[in-house]
Amino acid sequence: MNHGSPELDLLQTFERLPMPLLRPLEVTAQLRLQRSARGLCRLLPQKLVRSISAARFSAGDFKSPWLPGARMVTALNRCQEEDVDACFAMLASSGDSRPEDGALHMAAVRNFLSTMKLLLCCRGDPQLRCSAGLTVLDSAINAGTVAAAHLLLDHGAGTSQPQDALLVAAGSRCLDSLAPRLIKECSADVDGAIDLAVENEDATVVMQLVQLPTAKQRKWVKQWLLRRAAVNGDTTLLEGTLALPGLDLDDGAESSVGPALLLAAEGGHAAVCQRLLQKRADLQRAARTGLRGRWTATDVAQMHSSRPEFQEVLLVLSYFDKTGTAGTAETGPPRPATEREASEALPKVQ
Structure with a gap:
């Protein structure tokens, strides 16, 4: 039998593989993805790897933007989907032992995990910064590619x-x-x-x-959250804040700012007022004092009593002022009532 040259035998063996270039290689006992690039370099002489890559490029095996002479960053940015084989072929054809600057950044932004593993295997620097000073991990976090960010952390990447x-x-x-x-x-x-x-x-x-x-557990941070919820009428934020330990519902009472209950009443947020009172906020201390005198939560709501949302606030404040209790909310569902539900549960304005 007339055997060919060793290089030809290696080339034929390589071309017969079901997933050439980077995919697991049968002849190397299913090399892991992280080791496949090094394993291929051990299998084939570097010149032969480059010639195979060049041949595949010239044969048109790879579509645009994976063209001979293209920059890897550009190709990674423009390709519609991940193509690890083309990436490996480009690395092999370039003759450079390391990926070009920015390639790992782009792969992280695109969430191309297999490509990232290849680039890291080929001595891509996870600490490299782009022209804007961002590390690869910064780029992954900004792009929201969580899997890429975890992979980079696994390789010791840092953030600027x-x-x-x-x-x-x-x-x-x-x-x-x-x-x-x-x-x-x-x-x-x-x-x-x-x-x-x-x-x-x-x-x-x-x-x-x-x-x-x-x-x-800084008190001022919790009080800031409480005031934001009261001012904006954000019942979701309010529920999260109420669950924080050590929260003072009456913080700011009788001051120039006033407590959360007064701020909620001032904004016309009946559902927030109701929830604060259900959690035992002190209605009698819900006042603002200053050069213009003392203003209670009821006072600030009455200033806009012609508007429906402030009428609901006045209903809630009046109800809790008369009963002097926290109502029955604590035995009911934990979610805050909407403004409509609050008005339906309380006495109606005639």
């Missing part, structure tokens, strides 16, 4: 601004699982992130962060 990264992670529902890892592995300061969120007036993020185990 731990507090900012934690802030973004906590503000995205798909990234909340990253927050504990950023605190533990990237030394992110949860209280510093809370301060930034308060500065940005993002109550949702503050609520997410304040519930983390490492967050300090």
Whole structure:
């Protein structure tokens, strides 16, 4: 039998593989994805790998934007779906032992996990920063690619601004699982992130962060959340805030600002007023004092009594003022009543 050259035999063996270039190689006992690039380099001489890649490119095996001479960053940005084989072929054809700068960033943004594993295997730097100063982990977090972010953390990647990264992670529902890892592995300061969120007036993020185990139980943060819920009539935020330990419902009473109950009444939020009173907020102390005298929650609501929402507030305040009790809400469902439900449950205005 006339055998061909060893290089030809290797080439034929390589081309017969069901998933060439990066997929698990039968001849190497199902190499793991993380080792496949190195395994292929051991199997075939580097020149042969490059020639195979060049041949596949010239044969048109890869579609645009995977064209000879294209930059990998551009290809990763423009391709419709992940193509790890094309990425590997481009690496092999380039003759460079390391991926070009920005390729790992783009793969992380696109959430191309297999491509990221290949680039990391080929000595891609997870700590590399782009021209804007962002690390690969920063790019993944900003793009909301949670799986890519976890993969980078597994490889020891860091972030340029731990507090900012934690802030973004906590503000995205798909990234909340990253927050504990950023605190533990990237030394992110949860209280510093809370301060930034308060500065940005993002109550949702503050609520997410304040519930983390490492967050300090600072009274002013809880009171800030309570006031935000009262001013905006946000019953969802209110319920989360009421569950925080050590909350003072009457904080600010008889001051120039006033407590949460007065702020809710001033905004015409009957459901918030009702829930605060059900949780034993002191109606008698719900007042604001200053140079213009003393204004109670009832006073500020009566200033706009011609509007329906303030009529509902006055109904709620009047009901609890007469009964002097917290009603029956604590034995009922835990969700806050809507303004319509509050008005239906209380005496009607004639």
